[in-house]
Amino acid sequence: MKINKRARREANQLFRLCVANDVLDEGRAREVARQVAAAGHRNSQAVLSHFLRLVRLDQERHTAHVESATPLPVDLRIAIEASLMRRYGGVLTATYAHRPELIGGVRIRAGSDVYDGSVLAGLTALEKRF
Amino acid sequence: MANLREEIEAQIAGAKRTAEWQNVGVIREIGDGVAKVEGLNDAMLNEMIDLGRGITGIALNLEETEVGVIILGDYTELQEGDEARTTGKVLQVPVGMGLLGRVVNTLGEPIDGKGPIKSDVAYPVEKVAPGIIRRQSVSQPVQTGIMPIDAMIPIGRGQRELIIGDRATGKTTICIDTMISQAKLNKAAEAAGDKSHRPLYNIYVAIGQKQSTVARVIAILEEAGAMPYTIMVVASASDSATSQYLAPFAGAAMSEWFMDNGMDALIVYDDLSKHAVAYRQVSLVLKRPSGREAYPGDVFYLHSRLLERAARVAEKYGNGSVTALPIIETQAGDVSAYIPTNVISITDGQIYLETDLFYQGVRPAISVGLSVSRVGSAAQLKAMKQVAGQLKGDLAQFRELAAFAQFGSDLDAKTQAQIDRGKRIMEIFKQPQYNPIPVEVQVAVLWAVQNGYVDKAPVERVKEFQNKLTDFLTTRKSDLLARIGKEKAISDSLKADLKAASDEFAQTWK
Numbered sequence: 001m002k003i004n005k006r007a008r009r010e011a012n013q014l015f016r017l018c019v020a021n022d023v024l025d026e027g028r029a030r031e032v033a034r035q036v037a038a039a040g041h042r043n044s045q046a047v048l049s050h051f052l053r054l055v056r057l058d059q060e061r062h063t064a065h066v067e068s069a070t071p072l073p074v075d076l077r078i079a080i081e082a083s084l085m086r087r088y089g090g091v092l093t094a095t096y097a098h099r100p101e102l103i104g105g106v107r108i109r110a111g112s113d114v115y116d117g118s119v120l121a122g123l124t125a126l127e128k129r130f
Numbered sequence: 131m132a133n134l135r136e137e138i139e140a141q142i143a144g145a146k147r148t149a150e151w152q153n154v155g156v157i158r159e160i161g162d163g164v165a166k167v168e169g170l171n172d173a174m175l176n177e178m179i180d181l182g183r184g185i186t187g188i189a190l191n192l193e194e195t196e197v198g199v200i201i202l203g204d205y206t207e208l209q210e211g212d213e214a215r216t217t218g219k220v221l222q223v224p225v226g227m228g229l230l231g232r233v234v235n236t237l238g239e240p241i242d243g244k245g246p247i248k249s250d251v252a253y254p255v256e257k258v259a260p261g262i263i264r265r266q267s268v269s270q271p272v273q274t275g276i277m278p279i280d281a282m283i284p285i286g287r288g289q290r291e292l293i294i295g296d297r298a299t300g301k302t303t304i305c306i307d308t309m310i311s312q313a314k315l316n317k318a319a320e321a322a323g324d325k326s327h328r329p330l331y332n333i334y335v336a337i338g339q340k341q342s343t344v345a346r347v348i349a350i351l352e353e354a355g356a357m358p359y360t361i362m363v364v365a366s367a368s369d370s371a372t373s374q375y376l377a378p379f380a381g382a383a384m385s386e387w388f389m390d391n392g393m394d395a396l397i398v399y400d401d402l403s404k405h406a407v408a409y410r411q412v413s414l415v416l417k418r419p420s421g422r423e424a425y426p427g428d429v430f431y432l433h434s435r436l437l438e439r440a441a442r443v444a445e446k447y448g449n450g451s452v453t454a455l456p457i458i459e460t461q462a463g464d465v466s467a468y469i470p471t472n473v474i475s476i477t478d479g480q481i482y483l484e485t486d487l488f489y490q491g492v493r494p495a496i497s498v499g500l501s502v503s504r505v506g507s508a509a510q511l512k513a514m515k516q517v518a519g520q521l522k523g524d525l526a527q528f529r530e531l532a533a534f535a536q537f538g539s540d541l542d543a544k545t546q547a548q549i550d551r552g553k554r555i556m557e558i559f560k561q562p563q564y565n566p567i568p569v570e571v572q573v574a575v576l577w578a579v580q581n582g583y584v585d586k587a588p589v590e591r592v593k594e595f596q597n598k599l600t601d602f603l604t605t606r607k608s609d610l611l612a613r614i615g616k617e618k619a620i621s622d623s624l625k626a627d628l629k630a631a632s633d634e635f636a637q638t639w640k
Contacts, residue, residue, distance in 0.1 A: 117149030
């Protein structure tokens, strides 16, 4: 969908109104989406599309994807979450996934930061060096 | 043995494997050599971005939610959703003596089929120009071997002299002649074992040129034996706009290596009009706001930061220099267009080439009235100053009087003499291409013009007179030419010898 400059600007403004203390207020976001859709303005769809993108980017920024070759024990999960909290503050939610191709170790993606301690990453780095 | 194993096991147990940190984004959109990447929160301006599949890009636009990356290489292999990573490095190109005689692309990779380049040093393509403390004023000449330039529009080492004119007026030829002249001087000094000679190395940057044109330039330089002193950086018309935009900066980095190591370099940007067009294309694809003629607002800064890198550094900092000869192609002689006025205001003078003069047979078609060198006179040889001091004024008077004489009115003897002198000077300044004249010969010939020896030859035979005089001087009075080159000024004794030689030649001239 073609999103014009005005729609982008309005979506940005609405998104900013939904953020309090650097955290997206999900209730406000839902209300904004409902009201924009209900208004039936010709730009509504474009505004909502861009608003959705901003919400998606915000969620990605505040989500940590933890991948490991085998399921992580609870105590390790707690330790990982604690260190993520220390680094990024208390606004990060963690999701866990199994990726056997990692062979061993853990790969964490928090926003655009990737911490790769997997065996696969080590082997790839070794391959590059050769 | 068991001890050894235990020790190694202990080492393994003690070794800490740290997780590798990377800043990663996802390609959201790709096309026209530009990728929009979401994420990459820590990307820096001009940082190299690893786009995967061996393809690299440069972060040029840092926006709130995404990064605009220009892609170096074949972007058709990349796909939406691919991961992109920051590298923490800025774009670098190999530099050094190993590049001399080679033809490379924007990334400094060889494209001449002569194997890999021997270089273990790399310079960033974007670099801040030397500051005022490091600089010194221009004081050493660049001998172009083109008589009207060396006599009236002298260029000094560290100067930025614009070559401007319409298509097919001889802009590239002037630069090639200058490069050939440097190669000849370098070779002669090497052969003579002259330690005082400071060689000038050439860097020729072809931007948006046809491959056939580039091949022709290479062939000319090879034929003239100038390639061993030359680096060719080529971003031809078939290369991406990104490559064309970066090529002059890569060339500038290569020339800076010579300057930083106390040597002199001459860089030709052929041409900056096409460079501006390539940058406009990149900027429009990146959706940057456009200004006059759809060029982005920072097109002036683009060229000013590039040309500011030409400098002569002080002796304390190595005494090296980079002389820049940017070329601008005008449309129908319009020097008041956006890019020409920008570059005119940035450079230390311009050599303006006129189509009319070119087709009248005045080649090089330099318009003396519109051409100027703002700092080069400080670098001109004293001998040249002594013989060429009046030439520009004489020619200006000649043009005025010649226009007046067209009305067919009777002219007094003095006016007629001025017109005749002007016509002869114009003939003397005609010069075949790729045939630079040594400065000693230029001085001797101009001394003969100044002292009325050329007046004896009819206008249509002036060129013949000049050629024979040159032959006479190089074959029979080579010691006199060598003295001019050595003393660099016309003393009374040199004047007497020049007079004697000119008289001797005048007696044989028929």
